[in-house]
Amino acid sequence: MTHEKLTMAQALNRALRDALAEDPSVLVLGEDVGPLGGVFRITDGLTAEFGEERCFDTPLAESGIVGMAVGLAMNGMRPVVEMQFDAFAYPAFEQVVSHVAKLRNRTRGKVGVPIVIRVPYAGGIGGVEHHCDSSESYYAHTPGLHVLAPANAADAYGLLREAIASPDPVVFLEPKKLYWSKEEVDLTAPVPGIGRAAVVRDGTDATLIAYGPSVPTALDAAEVAAQEGRSLQVVDVRSIVPFDDATVCDAVRSTGRAVVVAEAVGFASVASEIAARVTERCFHSLAAPVRRVTGFDIPYPPPKLEHFQLPSVDRIIDAVDDLQWEDS
Amino acid sequence: MEHTFVTDDPHFLLPSAEPVQLIDPTGTPTGGSAHELPDAAALRRAYGAMVAARRLNDQAYALVRQGRLAVYPSSHGQEACQVAAAHVLEQEDWLFPTYRDTVAAVARGVDPVEVLVLLKGDWHSGYDPYTTKVAPQATPLATQLLHAVGVAHAARLRGEPTVVMALCGDGATSEGDFHEALNFAAVFHAPVVFFVQNNEYAISVPLSRQSVAPSIAHKGVGYGVPGQRVDGNDVAALLAVLGDAVARARAGEGPQLIEAHTYRMQAHTNADDASRYRHEDEVAAWVERDPITRLETYLRRHDLLTDEQEAAYVEAAEAMAAHTREGLNHDVEPRPDDLFDFVYAQRTRQLEEQAALLADELARDEAR
Numbered sequence: 001m002t003h004e005k006l007t008m009a010q011a012l013n014r015a016l017r018d019a020l021a022e023d024p025s026v027l028v029l030g031e032d033v034g035p036l037g038g039v040f041r042i043t044d045g046l047t048a049e050f051g052e053e054r055c056f057d058t059p060l061a062e063s064g065i066v067g068m069a070v071g072l073a074m075n076g077m078r079p080v081v082e083m084q085f086d087a088f089a090y091p092a093f094e095q096v097v098s099h100v101a102k103l104r105n106r107t108r109g110k111v112g113v114p115i116v117i118r119v120p121y122a123g124g125i126g127g128v129e130h131h132c133d134s135s136e137s138y139y140a141h142t143p144g145l146h147v148l149a150p151a152n153a154a155d156a157y158g159l160l161r162e163a164i165a166s167p168d169p170v171v172f173l174e175p176k177k178l179y180w181s182k183e184e185v186d187l188t189a190p191v192p193g194i195g196r197a198a199v200v201r202d203g204t205d206a207t208l209i210a211y212g213p214s215v216p217t218a219l220d221a222a223e224v225a226a227q228e229g230r231s232l233q234v235v236d237v238r239s240i241v242p243f244d245d246a247t248v249c250d251a252v253r254s255t256g257r258a259v260v261v262a263e264a265v266g267f268a269s270v271a272s273e274i275a276a277r278v279t280e281r282c283f284h285s286l287a288a289p290v291r292r293v294t295g296f297d298i299p300y301p302p303p304k305l306e307h308f309q310l311p312s313v314d315r316i317i318d319a320v321d322d323l324q325w326e327d328s
Numbered sequence: 329m330e331h332t333f334v335t336d337d338p339h340f341l342l343p344s345a346e347p348v349q350l351i352d353p354t355g356t357p358t359g360g361s362a363h364e365l366p367d368a369a370a371l372r373r374a375y376g377a378m379v380a381a382r383r384l385n386d387q388a389y390a391l392v393r394q395g396r397l398a399v400y401p402s403s404h405g406q407e408a409c410q411v412a413a414a415h416v417l418e419q420e421d422w423l424f425p426t427y428r429d430t431v432a433a434v435a436r437g438v439d440p441v442e443v444l445v446l447l448k449g450d451w452h453s454g455y456d457p458y459t460t461k462v463a464p465q466a467t468p469l470a471t472q473l474l475h476a477v478g479v480a481h482a483a484r485l486r487g488e489p490t491v492v493m494a495l496c497g498d499g500a501t502s503e504g505d506f507h508e509a510l511n512f513a514a515v516f517h518a519p520v521v522f523f524v525q526n527n528e529y530a531i532s533v534p535l536s537r538q539s540v541a542p543s544i545a546h547k548g549v550g551y552g553v554p555g556q557r558v559d560g561n562d563v564a565a566l567l568a569v570l571g572d573a574v575a576r577a578r579a580g581e582g583p584q585l586i587e588a589h590t591y592r593m594q595a596h597t598n599a600d601d602a603s604r605y606r607h608e609d610e611v612a613a614w615v616e617r618d619p620i621t622r623l624e625t626y627l628r629r630h631d632l633l634t635d636e637q638e639a640a641y642v643e644a645a646e647a648m649a650a651h652t653r654e655g656l657n658h659d660v661e662p663r664p665d666d667l668f669d670f671v672y673a674q675r676t677r678q679l680e681e682q683a684a685l686l687a688d689e690l691a692r693d694e695a696r
Binding site: 027053058059061063064066067068069070071072073074075076077079091094095098099102103104105106107108109110111112143144146166167168195241242243245246 | 451452453456457458463464468471473474475476477478479480481482483485486504505508509511512515666669670671672673676677678
């Protein structure tokens with residue numbers, strides 16, 4: 001057991017470094033990932049340590065980056081690509097949905113493409129337009145991709161290592177807002193794997209279901225609710241695809257009430273999918289309809305207005321208050 | 329990974345003023361080219377493959393009319409391009425074909441029945457890409473060119489001598505991925521030969537609406553990739569020019585862009601009506617430039633093809649057509665489990681549930 005204080009950014013950097021050291025087929029590529037170490041410094045020092053054949057800058061073209069990664073993966077490599085920002089990943093969309101996600105299926109399992117697409121995502125950092133999108137629904141709606149969203153440094157390390165080792169392509173969503181939050185972690189301790197959610201706070205009155213940047217907000221809300229005498233359980237989804245129905249539904253059944261919290265636009269969202277799955281599976285355990293606290297159905301707002309868009313402790317508490325505690 | 333050009337003079341990137349031609353449409357050697365005529369054995373081999381390719385194109389077209397194939401984008405008239413693209417490769421090389429390059433994949437050694445699985449509708453791809461190093465046929469345009477760059481770069485990192493032949497059509501050169509692929513290949517000095525079969529049409533839209541560049545081969549200049557133009561109905565010129573490009577890529581000279589001038593003799597697919605956008609006179613003029621007739625005339629005139637050899641090629645082509653008919657007339661019972669088995673390396677719990685739902689539905693249907 002070696003506990004150390006690390007930020008999520010450092011944990012991600014450590015995961016890449018350990019993967020590069022262990023497996024010569026792992027490559028890191030993208031825009032500014034070389035000597036600069038990435039605009040968020042996630043790849044800091046990797047080119048210096050492993051050489052520019054293992055961690056390298058590419059031309060500034062996202063479709064090119066992901067398309068090249070497909071070929072690298074077809075020919076024995078395990079590329080980890082960085083999309084600089086959520087909304088800057090869109091030029092690669094065709095490569096992601098038509099090839100990365102489908103090659104295994106197209107070839108009846110002959111050609112798997114073990115690619116990790118790292119996407120610094122979501123808002124809350126005062127970013128200007130096109131730098132704060134929550135784009136998880138696009139990827140989650142595409143069969144063939146795994147979609148992960150860690151909410152703490154230990155998961156960031158453990159899930160990224162597992163994503164790189166996975167035979168399947170993974171879209172790895174890194175909440176920018178949490179990059180610099182420091183925590184005490186033991187990187188040698190195993191974390192639950194891909195496809196597993198985790199109950200991160202016990203509670204008996206209602207269940208908050210969140211992922212990525214919304215998990216700390218949900219935990220804060222649970223803390224406030226506790227002071228008000230309400231015991232809220234918090235589930236961190238961690239793995240959007242594959243989704244852990246069992247853990248989420250067991251949690252909801254234990255409390256009988258649920259609120260899904262996510263930053264993304266609510267319409268046709270991952271939050272909607274979770275609410276529907278929970279309702280289908282737990283209907284007889286539910287004392288109230290499942291509520292969603294999500295972003296409004298608007299383009300991501302400019303920095304001065306983004307606090308109106310983000311799920312807040314107050315909004316979560318209001319939603320919990322609305323869960324039909326008494327028949328009226 | 330760093331590389332600099334041998335010269336700052338961009339002229340070495342420019343294609344020749346006219347497409348390279350070694351045998352003219354009358355079957356006469358043109359002489360005077362920097363390229364030598366391939367030897368008789370190579371030309372005969374290409375001739376045999378083109379005879380088989382033409383037979384396969386026409387057989388597949390017939391199978392559409394019989395309802396055995398959903399659709400077939402024919403390469404009738406482009407056989408020289410496709411055969412040459414396959415013949416200049418070594419075993420360790422890769423071929424990246426498009427949906428119109430069925431006969432290129434076959435010329436590289438893939439069973440035509442397996443290639444046509446896509447168009448028959450049994451599955452999205454019917455062959456193991458690793459067996460013959462032929463990537464799955466791409467139906468999205470130009471996306472496969474980037475995959476070719478990745479395959480080539482991976483090989484280069486491992487010090488392998490692999491060259492990748494990446495095919496696309498004239499329409500695909502308008503797609504963003506065409507440009508990104510050329511640029512990435514050039515920056516990473518990847519051993520890729522980009523081979524554009526310019527057949528004048530992207531479904532109905534003529535080349536003049538895709539580009540007003542002097543030629544497609546000229547586009548290489550913008551990326552630092554040498555370009556060359558070749559008569560796409562002259563298999564001798566194609567073997568020489570593509571062979572040279574492959575040799576240069578293998579020797580470490582980086583990517584090459586080759587444009588073949590050819591013509592799509594038939595409609596885009598059987599579902600298309602070419603009479604709506606081009607005149608029969610135009611098509612008739614290209615009949616005169618047929619690649620198979622041209623090579624046959626040359627070989628016969630120089631006593632390089634005997635009646636027996638000709639008969640053997642025709643017989644082999646007929647055997648392949650029969651094999652193809654037989655394979656496509658054989659109905660494969662669809663396996664519902666296939667729907668769920670290849671989405672991920674292992675089924676997710678959700679896919680297990682959905683597979684069980686479908687199995688249950690089918691069992692109830694059967695019980696009815």
